[in-house]
Structure formats: structure tokens, C-alpha cells
Amino acid sequence: MLYNSxxxxxxxxxxxxxxxxxxxxxxxxxxxxxxxxxxxxxxxxKELDYRELAYEVMKFYFDDFTEDELKSCIASAYDExxxxxxxxPLVYAGNVYYLELFHGKTIAFKDMALSxxxxxxxxxxxxxxxxxxxxxxxxxxxxxxxxxxxxxxxVPGTRIMVFYPKDGxxxxxxxxxxxQTGSNTSVVGVNGNFDxxxxxxxxxxxxxxxxxxxxxKGFCFSSANSINIGRLFPQVVYYVYAYCRLLKDGRIxxxxxxxxxxxTGNFGNILAAYYAKRMGLPVNKLICASNxxxxxxxxxxxxxxxxxxxxxxxxxxxxxxxxxxxxxxLIYHLTGNNxxxxxxxxxxxxxxxxxxxxxxxxEQLSDFMEGFATxxxxxGEIKRLYDDTGYVIDTHTxxxxxxxxxxxxxxxxEETVIASTASPYKFASSVMKALSGxxxxxxxxxxxxxxxxxxxxxxxxxxxxxxxxxxxxxxxIEKEDMKKAVTEFLS
Ligand SMILES: *Cc1c(COP(=O)(O)O)cnc(C)c1O
Numbered sequence: 001m002l003y004n005s006x007x008x009x010x011x012x013x014x015x016x017x018x019x020x021x022x023x024x025x026x027x028x029x030x031x032x033x034x035x036x037x038x039x040x041x042x043x044x045x046k047e048l049d050y051r052e053l054a055y056e057v058m059k060f061y062f063d064d065f066t067e068d069e070l071k072s073c074i075a076s077a078y079d080e081x082x083x084x085x086x087x088x089p090l091v092y093a094g095n096v097y098y099l100e101l102f103h104g105k106t107i108a109f110k111d112m113a114l115s116x117x118x119x120x121x122x123x124x125x126x127x128x129x130x131x132x133x134x135x136x137x138x139x140x141x142x143x144x145x146x147x148x149x150x151x152x153x154x155v156p157g158t159r160i161m162v163f164y165p166k167d168g169x170x171x172x173x174x175x176x177x178x179x180q181t182g183s184n185t186s187v188v189g190v191n192g193n194f195d196x197x198x199x200x201x202x203x204x205x206x207x208x209x210x211x212x213x214x215x216x217k218g219f220c221f222s223s224a225n226s227i228n229i230g231r232l233f234p235q236v237v238y239y240v241y242a243y244c245r246l247l248k249d250g251r252i253x254x255x256x257x258x259x260x261x262x263x264t265g266n267f268g269n270i271l272a273a274y275y276a277k278r279m280g281l282p283v284n285k286l287i288c289a290s291n292x293x294x295x296x297x298x299x300x301x302x303x304x305x306x307x308x309x310x311x312x313x314x315x316x317x318x319x320x321x322x323x324x325x326x327x328x329x330l331i332y333h334l335t336g337n338n339x340x341x342x343x344x345x346x347x348x349x350x351x352x353x354x355x356x357x358x359x360x361x362x363e364q365l366s367d368f369m370e371g372f373a374t375x376x377x378x379x380g381e382i383k384r385l386y387d388d389t390g391y392v393i394d395t396h397t398x399x400x401x402x403x404x405x406x407x408x409x410x411x412x413x414e415e416t417v418i419a420s421t422a423s424p425y426k427f428a429s430s431v432m433k434a435l436s437g438x439x440x441x442x443x444x445x446x447x448x449x450x451x452x453x454x455x456x457x458x459x460x461x462x463x464x465x466x467x468x469x470x471x472x473x474x475x476x477i478e479k480e481d482m483k484k485a486v487t488e489f490l491s
Contacts, residue, residue, distance in 0.1 A: 001063045003030040003229065006332040007343035014064040016124035019117075019230040020134070022223030023205050028343070029328050030229050035278045036060035043254060046244035050087040051078050053244065054237045060279075061233040062120065069123050077116035077234075081105050083461065088112070088238040090245050090417070093391040096404060097251075098420040099242045102394075106176060107423035107462045108318070109269065110147035112238060113231040118151045118158065120230040121222065125157060132220040135490065136160040137204060139197035139225065141265060142169040143318045143422065145187070146176040148224040153182030160224070161186040161489050163197045166476050169317055171444050172426050172463070179469035186489045187473035190482065193311050195323050198225070200482040210483070219490055226268030227325050235272035236279070242417045243281055252415055259416040261287035263400040264296055265319035267326035269419055274330065277367065284414050289403035290372040291316045296324055300370035303362040306354040314375055315430040316395040318422070323349070334361040369410070371403030378402060379434035382424075386435055392455040394422040395430045425451060425463050 003018040005011045007028030013021070018030040038045070038056075045053060054074045055067075062070055078087050082103045091098045104111025125134060134157060138148050145162040152160040164177060166189030177187045190197050204210065205221055214220070226232065239260060246252045260283055262270040270288055277283040290297045292312045299305040307322040314320055328346060334357065335341040348355040373381065378395055381402040386392055393401060397420040404416055424431045428447045435454060442450075445467060452459050477485055 001036070001061060002033050004033055004337075004339065005029070006031055006328050007339055007346065009337070009339040015062040015229065016064050016127050019062075019120050019124045019228060020128065020130065020220075020222055022221070022225070022228045023202070025206070025208070026343075027202070027206055027346070028339075029227050029325070031329050031332055031337075032061065035275060037280045042244060042247055045240065046248040048244070050237070050241060051075060053241050054078065054234070057237045057240055058233060061229065064127070065120075065123060069127075073116055073119035073123055076119050081111075081115060088241055090242055091391065091420075093389040094385055096401070097242070097246070097415065097417045098391070098393065098397065099238060099417050100420045101238060102420065102423040102426075104147070105150045105462060106143070106146040107426050107460050108143035108147060109419065109421040110143045111150070113226075113234040114144070114147040114151040114224060116234050117148075117224055117228065117230045118155045122155060122157060130220070132215060132218050134158045135214075135219050135221050136224045137201050137221055137486065138162045138223065139194065139201040140164045140169075140177075141194040141318045141320055142173040143426075144225060146173065146180070149177065149180040149182070149185055149187065152224070153180065153185055155184070159184040159186075159489070161188070161486060163188050163190050163201065163482060165190055165193045165197055168193055168313060168320060170427055170429070172428065172466070173317070175466045176462070178471045178473045179466050180472065185473075187475070188482075188485055189476035190479050191476065192479035194321055195311065196479045197482075198323065198325070200479055201225070204483055204486060207483075214490065217490065225325070226266050232268060232272055232326070233275070235269060236276045239273050239276040239417075240281055246415060246417075255282055257282040257284040257414050259283070259285045259287060259404075259411055259414050260419070261289060261400045261404040261416055262419045263289045263316065263319055263396040263421055265321040265324065267296065267324040267330070269421065271326045271329055273419075274367065285369045285411065286367055287369045287371065287400070287404060287407060289400040290370070291319045291378065291399050292372070292374060293320050293322055294372040295322050296327070297370045297372045299327075300365055300368050303365075304354065304356045305349065307349070308353045315378060315427065316399050318396055319399065331357070331361075334364050369407055371407050373399045373402040379430065381405070382431055382434035386455075390456070392424045392431065392435070392451070392457070393420060394424040395427045396421045398434075423460055424455065425460055
């Protein structure tokens, strides 16, 4: 399997090099030349545990790793770091299945991929005789940062630097990041929003001269953002796993189709579901759920992507994004893998902040359905589900849950799996506001105790840990100074 850039088909790299590079030099994203199809039936796959299934999916995408290398990465990733041996449990509540993707170290779905990325990356470095130290630069809307820090902390041969919008993450998210240990870690608050952070990181990656200077000093950049194929493809696994669980538990019959509903920001998680479908997973609709920053909703509805609009801070901050990077991969596939056409649309996005796809491409969007939830609808959904079932979901999952319920009359009776992307403990103040209407003024730790008693669930280890942890990262900067901060970190 070779990977092209979405903006240059002549570029061809094996998986390990694409993982090390993260982003292509031309600004494009790496995409597989062909999308593989399963070589086993779901009746066979349903008997596998998470790790075994992970191998059956990833072996197609990371095929320049040996079986031993890949299996060892998988074994190191999906172990006791997860608080359940199932890794991704499926919970039935209110006529729909919640696929809980938050049982890893940092209680958000980013752990599903960031638990394995450092292992893939160090294996790839070895395979390619990389001499330089790998420097992971990451912009985060809250959850990626902590999950990447947890994954890369004290991994030999790597350093990691995380930029977050200083007023754009939840208090728990911020505390999780600024208390991060590890001698190779740096966490910096930026006076700007997520898109500012992400654009500056991309600019640093694309700064040829700067990269050359750092290479001479023994460093090379890579990305732990969801643009890295080492993050994208591990995410395909849990959709296949969910399907297999439904099959094994007799909730569906062989070849029955399901719907998958995903709370979406950077378009990584739902893109993984799209690849699962293209690989042969029986999926009817991929439902893209947005919050008030509904740039993807508008795009799927009209074929016009337009980021020129106010950036709204919501109670689902990990979805507060106006430039959904991974959408570029879908665009590329919709053009019939036409790199020039894709590059021209992306140039238009960089130039005017807007592009429009043609009728042919639009037609292929029929795999998707779209919806969005306002702040009030999001909080209302948490309360509704709790009142109906006693099950508590976080704000991001609530966006998806609301959207599914608003669209379900247009669906054709399939079972639906909702990606549950964070533990409600991570967004305790919003969740308690939804449930009791009176979180205002109480500190987060009090609310966490209340959430535990109201939901009858145990406080996750990740939350207990930060209660008394010292703050190690106090640096806050202007967005123009991000490159300078990188230089300082590396000197
Ligand atoms: C990152 C994140 C999302 C959005 O996922 P994308 O892959 O960026 O679309 C949704 N919910 C939570 C909790 C997240 O951390």
C-alpha cells in the first residue's frame, strides 16, 4: 500500500514514512492509493477480541510493518491503560447504541488512536533509520493535546509540544494538560482560537527553511494531529468492532446495515467510519453531527464550504472548529482521486476561505446525513436521556445524540451506533448544568462528586489524578510567537 498526497499524486510513500512525516510537504494529506476491502467475513471477525480485530484492519493500511511489529504496537497500545478489557464497550440506551470510546488514559476518544501512534512512530523511525529526534507539534481543541502528551511522555527519541487556545478548552481539559509530567513535554496556552493554533502549526510544518535548520540541529517534526494516517486508520477499528459486537450479540443479522452517528469537528472520526464503509462494513448512513460551528452541516447540505463566519465557543469545545482538516481527504476521494482538482479547491480555501464542489461530487455525498445541535438542544439532550434511562453522556456525545433523534424519522429502521467521544466527567460543569441547572459557581471537583452520585458511576482515574497534581506548564503566548516558542523548546 502506498500513500499519495491529496495535492500531488506523483508523491508515493509507504505507510511508515507517511506516519513519520504526518503532513505532505505540499500541504496535502496522505491518502491510500486504493481503499482495501476485508479479507475475512464478519462472522469470522466477530469472534476476535479488540486487539485481534485491530490487526485485521490495520494490516492493510500499515503493510510495510511486519506482522510482529504491528502486533507488538497493538499489544502495547490496547492494554491495561484502558479501564475495561473490551476497550470500546457498546451501551444500549434509549433505542440506540453508544460506542464508548473514552475508556483510555485521558477519557476521550483521542486515546483510541493516540495510544498506538507513539508505538507506530518509533517503529517507523527504526525501520527507516531515522537519525533525528522526532518533535511532535500539536494544536489541540482540548482532547488531542492531553491524549498526545500521555502517549508521548518520556518516549525515547521524541519530544512533544502542545498548543491550546487558552480560553477555548474546559477547565478539566486545561488542568489535565498543564499538569502533564515527562521531561520531553511542553504545553503552551495561545491567545487565539483552535484554528489559529492549527494554522500556525501547519505553517511551521510547511516552512522549508525552518525545517532545514532544525534538521541540522538533529530534529524533525511530525504531527500527532488527526491528519496523521497513524491516527486515522486505528480509528477504523472500533466501527468494525461495534458492528461485530452487534452481530455476535444477535442484535443484527449478517449483512444488516447500521447507521453511524459521529459528533464531528476536524472530520477525522467520521472519516474513519467512511473508510470502514468503503472497506465493506455494511453502513447505511454516516451521520455528521455539528454544534453551533456548523460549517460541515452547511457544506454537506449545500456543497459550499465557507469558513467565513464567527467562531463560537460552545460547551462541546473539541468540536469548535471551522477548518476541518480531514475533510480534504473526503474531497480528494469525491473528485475521483484527482490531486489537481483537490489542490485547487484547497487553495481556494486558503485564499478566500471558501470553495464549492461540483454536481458530480455532491451526488456522492449521499453516504452522509447531517444535522446540528444548538447549546440549548445539547444540554436538553443530556437531561432527556438521563431522565429516560439514567445514562449520562457528555456534551459532544449529546450533540450526536440530539442530531440522531432529530433525523431518525428519515432513516429506514437500521440500528444506529453513536460515537460517544468523551466521558461526562471531562465536561462535568456543563453536564451538571444540564442535569441540575445549578452548576454555576461551584468548582469542578465538587461537580465531579455530584456527577458521580447522580450517575451512579465511579470517578475515573484520570480525574482523580489531576485533583492534587502540581501545575508544570504556565507558559501563555500570542499566536504570532508560536514559532519562537518552538525554537526555545528545542534549544
Ligand atoms: C476531537 C473530538 C471530537 C471531534 O472529532 P473529530 O475527529 O475532530 O471530528 C468530538 N468529541 C470529542 C470529545 C473530541 O475530543
